Amino acid sequence: MSLTVRIGGAWRLTIGAALLAAALFAPGAAGQTASSSSLYMPRSITATYANGTRTMDGRPGPKYWENHGSYTMSLTAMPPDRTIRGTEQIAYQNNSPDTLRALIIRLFLNIHKPGAPRDGGTTPDYLTSGVHIDTFAVNGAATAWRDSPQFLTWQPVRLAAPLAPHDSVHLRFDWHYEISKRAGREGMLDSTTYYLAYFYPRVSVYDDYNGWDTMDFTDLQEFYNDFNDYDVTLNVPANYIVWGTGTLVDPASDLQSDALQKFQASFTSDSTIHVASGADVAAGRITVQQPVNHWHFTARNVPDVAFAVSNHYDWDAASVVVDDAAHRRASVQAAYNDTAADYHHMVRFAHHALDWLSHHWPGVPYPYEKSTVVQGSADMEYPMMVNDGSTPDTIFSRFVVEHEIAHTYFPFFMGINETRYAFMDEGWATTFEYLIGTSDLGAARATNFFKRFRVEGWISDPSPLEDLPIVTPADVLKDAAYGNNAYGKAALGYLALKQLLGDDTFKRCLHAFMDRWHGKHPTPWDFFYTFNDVSGRNLDWFWNSWFFSHAFIDLSITGARRRSNGWTVTLENVGGMPAPVDLVVRYTDATVDSVHETPAIWRTNLHRATVTVPAKKAVTSIALDHGIWMDADSTNDRWTVKR
Numbered sequence: 001m002s003l004t005v006r007i008g009g010a011w012r013l014t015i016g017a018a019l020l021a022a023a024l025f026a027p028g029a030a031g032q033t034a035s036s037s038s039l040y041m042p043r044s045i046t047a048t049y050a051n052g053t054r055t056m057d058g059r060p061g062p063k064y065w066e067n068h069g070s071y072t073m074s075l076t077a078m079p080p081d082r083t084i085r086g087t088e089q090i091a092y093q094n095n096s097p098d099t100l101r102a103l104i105i106r107l108f109l110n111i112h113k114p115g116a117p118r119d120g121g122t123t124p125d126y127l128t129s130g131v132h133i134d135t136f137a138v139n140g141a142a143t144a145w146r147d148s149p150q151f152l153t154w155q156p157v158r159l160a161a162p163l164a165p166h167d168s169v170h171l172r173f174d175w176h177y178e179i180s181k182r183a184g185r186e187g188m189l190d191s192t193t194y195y196l197a198y199f200y201p202r203v204s205v206y207d208d209y210n211g212w213d214t215m216d217f218t219d220l221q222e223f224y225n226d227f228n229d230y231d232v233t234l235n236v237p238a239n240y241i242v243w244g245t246g247t248l249v250d251p252a253s254d255l256q257s258d259a260l261q262k263f264q265a266s267f268t269s270d271s272t273i274h275v276a277s278g279a280d281v282a283a284g285r286i287t288v289q290q291p292v293n294h295w296h297f298t299a300r301n302v303p304d305v306a307f308a309v310s311n312h313y314d315w316d317a318a319s320v321v322v323d324d325a326a327h328r329r330a331s332v333q334a335a336y337n338d339t340a341a342d343y344h345h346m347v348r349f350a351h352h353a354l355d356w357l358s359h360h361w362p363g364v365p366y367p368y369e370k371s372t373v374v375q376g377s378a379d380m381e382y383p384m385m386v387n388d389g390s391t392p393d394t395i396f397s398r399f400v401v402e403h404e405i406a407h408t409y410f411p412f413f414m415g416i417n418e419t420r421y422a423f424m425d426e427g428w429a430t431t432f433e434y435l436i437g438t439s440d441l442g443a444a445r446a447t448n449f450f451k452r453f454r455v456e457g458w459i460s461d462p463s464p465l466e467d468l469p470i471v472t473p474a475d476v477l478k479d480a481a482y483g484n485n486a487y488g489k490a491a492l493g494y495l496a497l498k499q500l501l502g503d504d505t506f507k508r509c510l511h512a513f514m515d516r517w518h519g520k521h522p523t524p525w526d527f528f529y530t531f532n533d534v535s536g537r538n539l540d541w542f543w544n545s546w547f548f549s550h551a552f553i554d555l556s557i558t559g560a561r562r563r564s565n566g567w568t569v570t571l572e573n574v575g576g577m578p579a580p581v582d583l584v585v586r587y588t589d590a591t592v593d594s595v596h597e598t599p600a601i602w603r604t605n606l607h608r609a610t611v612t613v614p615a616k617k618a619v620t621s622i623a624l625d626h627g628i629w630m631d632a633d634s635t636n637d638r639w640t641v642k643r
Contacts, residue, residue, distance in 0.1 A: 585621075
């Protein structure tokens with residue numbers, strides 16, 4: 001039996017229906033789900049529990065699977081020529097229980113084609129003719145490539161022979177594209193400096209809760225990829241350095257002896273080593289002097305690769321111990337124009353970020369071998385690579401790079417679907433950004449940064465879009481609604497949860513989630529149920545309020561009464577969000593006290609709570625102090641004693 005689903009108005013995807021029938025009609029499946037959680041779940045997510053790919057305690061199920069690809073590529077870039085040419089072989093393994101009669105091939109750089117669905121307008125220097133497939137073969141057989149005008153950033157490819165469960169298919173592509181003159185997440189950083197990202201044809205994700213990922217890339221929402229193995233050779237002229245994801249294989253074939261010695265020394269050095277200057281490169285003292293050098297990189301079990309190429313960037317490097325038990329170091333590198341003053345400190349900033357993130361929050365050793373920060377313009381993360389702009393404010397530069405490096409954990413290590421559940425990666429990166437900022441800059445300055453960049457936009461905008469639940473699929477959100485849900489609101493939810501559980505329990509739950517799901521594809525429900533399971537507490541009331549409701553932060557003081565042991569302050573939760581409570585108590589003798597309550601204060605009654613202020617002295621006023629949990633209406637945040 002088969003089920004035919006109509007996708008995109010024309011193309012038909014036929015899948016086995018037995019699995020779907022089992023999910024919908026399995027005895028007791030609906031009852032088990034309903035009795036285990038009060039959280040809304042889409043029907044596709046509910047089916048995964050019936051199918052045994054996920055479990056209600058937040059673990060991967062006994063039948064969990066994910067597909068895998070091995071990519072071998074040779075890429076040629078010859079700046080200032082803008083044409084990038086590639087040859088690629090993909091061995092794609094179908095680990096699913098389904099027979100795949102077609103594949104979805106991602107061509108992200110078709111976003112540059114005129115008429116592509118984009119989040120906003122663009123300029124002529126952004127546009128190109130997109131990706132051109134020159135030859136295509138399936139299992140060695142030459143196959144016609146057909147670009148359907150209905151699909152741009154992805155294309156369906158029907159297989160002549162269906163791909164059975166636990167079988168593999170071998171694909172070959174020869175392709176080329178013209179790199180965009182306007183650099184964003186990728187493109188020309190200048191006439192001889194290229195950032196190469198999303199540049200290769202790849203098989204889209206086929207997973208247990210969504211089937212084929214056919215979400216259009218619009219240049220707003222981000223990415224979702226399988227964990228793959230990569231073997232990539234970049235062919236570039238002499239005097240061009242290549243930085244990229246993975247291990248640089250045989251650097252002696254690319255670097256002259258002095259540069260090679262400095263590069264190798266950086267792997268055991270905590271101090272910054274200047275491997276090359278732009279002047280060194282221009283003088284021909286860095287790369288091997290042959291017409292074309294072949295920079296060879298390998299990476300295993302990563303969701304993507306990215307590379308930068310330049311003939312005039314400076315190159316700094318060092319390393320840092322990220323795993324004390326194994327004494328494992330990670331390389332830290334930076335590539336930049338010598339005129340970028342902040343980048344002369346960038347290795348030190350990134351070194352600190354890897355050290356702090358590995359040892360504090362999340363407190364998991366940095367999982368990859370290196371991190372390279374390249375001066376670009378996007379403030380964007382990639383596996384082992386960061387594309388950041390340059391600013392005259394070094395504190396802000398550090399703030400940005402800490403956020404981007406934090407993304408190593410979410411989404412890359414954790415395999416998050418950024419396009420649909422952006423709050424699972426941007427929210428966590430923003431959380432870690434705040435925590436490291438508090439450690440580095442102090443609570444007051446970090447709080448001001450957080451309020452300015454992450455919260456003010458949400459709280460100051462009363463439009464309905466700003467109060468959509470955080471769990472709203474990110475691919476249907478735009479502009480500020482997307483940004484607030486993905487970044488500030490989600491981070492506030494995680495930080496409120498940290499207060500609710502306490503640091504020890506929160507970290508234990510977070511580590512359990514990361515241990516269970518790294519290298520896989522967790523959904524929000526896997527996160528929620530893991531925290532319920534590991535904490536031993538039903539946190540559904542908290543999840544419902546923070547992630548599934550239209551609530552916002554607005555607390556008020558509605559009264560205060562003198563008691564024998566102090567004062568009882570009555571609070572109303574106008575917005576319905578269970579935020580922490582901080583009260584500032586001022587006395588007639590000009591002294592000040594504070595009282596703190598975690599979100600647990602709203603556990604039994606989400607709308608009203610009382611706080612006891614053990615004040616033995618005469619009080620003049622009691623006021624709410626919101627900190628990063630900014631309040632939508634501050635006019636009712638203060639109660640004054642009448643004399």
